[in-house]
Amino acid sequence: MRGVRARPVLLDSALALAVAALMVAGAAVRGGDLGDRPGAAGLALAAAGAVPLLVRRRYPIGSLLVIVALTCAFYLYGFRTTLGAPGILIAAYTVWARYPVRQAWPPTVIAVVAYETAMIAGRASHPIPDTVLALLQASATVLIGHSVYIRANRLRETAERAERAEREIELEAQQAVVEERIRIARELHDVVSHHLAVISVQANLARYVFESAPDTARGALDTITGTTTEALDELRRLLSVLRPPRHEPGEYRPQPGLADLPALVGRLSDAGLTAHLRVTGTPRPLPPGQQLCAYRVAQEALTNVIKHAGDASAELTLDYGDDGLRLLVIDSGGGAPPRANHAGHGLVGMRERARMYGGVIEIGPREPAGFGIELTLPYPNPGRSAGEP
Incomplete structure (x- = not known):
């Protein structure tokens, strides 16, 4: 059956x-x-x-x-x-x-x-008996059919209620996760701010009395060591909450930086994009955050060339200037310029990354043809204290 x-x-x-x-x-x-x-x-x-x-x-x-x-x-x-x-x-x-x-x-x-x-x-x-029999059969058929309709409606309503309840439970779980992440983010901000403020004060103290009071400087350095250890322990505990219960080996790896740009260009070349990397100026070390910013902008720009520029070629220029790092991606043209994705990716994401590190990004068509994305990141100021905004 x-x-x-x-x-x-x-x-x-x-x-x-x-x-x-x-x-x-x-x-x-x-x-x-x-x-x-x-x-x-x-x-x-x-x-x-x-x-x-x-x-x-x-x-x-x-x-x-x-x-x-x-x-x-x-x-x-x-x-x-x-x-x-x-x-x-x-x-x-x-x-x-x-x-x-x-x-x-x-x-x-x-x-x-x-x-x-x-x-x-x-x-x-026999019209009269046949009529009575037909009416009885019709009445029984109507009653049976309508009872089946009512039962099916009840089952459907039950299934819909169960589905709504499941969706509500899922939404409540998602809301709880969001609230927990907000709480962890606030706690993480407080922990990091506190420890960095202590480290900044002690570092300034050690620098100030380094020659005149070596013991005081040594004590400040000991405090910095202890505070750094405590901060790292707190960060590990807090970030462990944000990690998924299951993850593949090697999922947590160092974030890419400027040294990974040649590999990025190589992978995109294997995917069919004709791309070249050119480095000018004297390379200098940059913080990991700025390096990640430059890498992601280059990655998004080159990906847009593949998506929107057809068979165009691209040139990635990394220029170490006197006041800042300049990253320029230019394609030879052949397609429509990429559009901003208001969901947080694409060109909007590039601008957000640049703004985060005090940089400037210019996006637009190039003469006589092609499209360009130029990112300028200022070098970090070594004289600024770590606790200053």
Whole structure:
């Protein structure tokens, strides 16, 4: 039965075949008995009354009306069904099992009136008993079909409530994660700010008394060492909360920097982009954050060349100037310029990264052709204290 229910087309085909066989077996001429068989046309019309059952699930109301029309035509042509009209009952059941009362009763009334009219016009042998029997069968069919509709509605409402409850639980869990991350971020900010302030004060003290009071300088350095250790321990504990429960080996690796730009250009060249890296000026060390900023801007710019510039080539220039680092990505043209993604990536993300480190980024077309992205990052000021904004 599960296999049959899983194949509704097969079930409806078998049902239509069984009804057609029953209608043909019970077909008789008007006033005759079961053995008084109609001709080929009558038998074909009797069997045709079961064909609409093949599409009863897709067109319930249409199937009911067509079956009633064919059955009425069978009666009006001078034939009768000695074994009943199960096709009408099955189609009526489908209507009441699929539709609410306000939609199911009009076609049902039409079907009952048409059936009774055709039966009387066809001069049925026992009109009153046949009418009573038809009304009883119709009433039972309506009750059974409507009960199935109510049960299906209840099951559907239960499933919808369960789905809504599951979504609410998921949203609550996501909200809890967001709130926890905000709390951790605030705590992380407080911990880092406190320890960095202590380190800054002690470092300034050690520098100030380095020559005049070596013992005091040594004590300040000891304090810096202890504070740094405490800060690292706190960071490990807090960040461990943010890590997923499962992660692949090697997932946590050092963030890329300027030294990884040649490998980036090589990977994109393997992907089909003609790219060149040019370094000018005297390289100097930069903090990891600034290096990551420059790397991500270069990565996004070169990726945009692949996406939007077609077969264009690209040149990545890294210029160590006197006051800052200048990163320039220019393509040779051939496609539409990339559009900003307001979800936080793309060109908007580049500007945010540049602003984070006090840099400036210029994005736009180049003459005579192509598109360019130029990032300028100032070198860190060694005279500024770590605790200063």
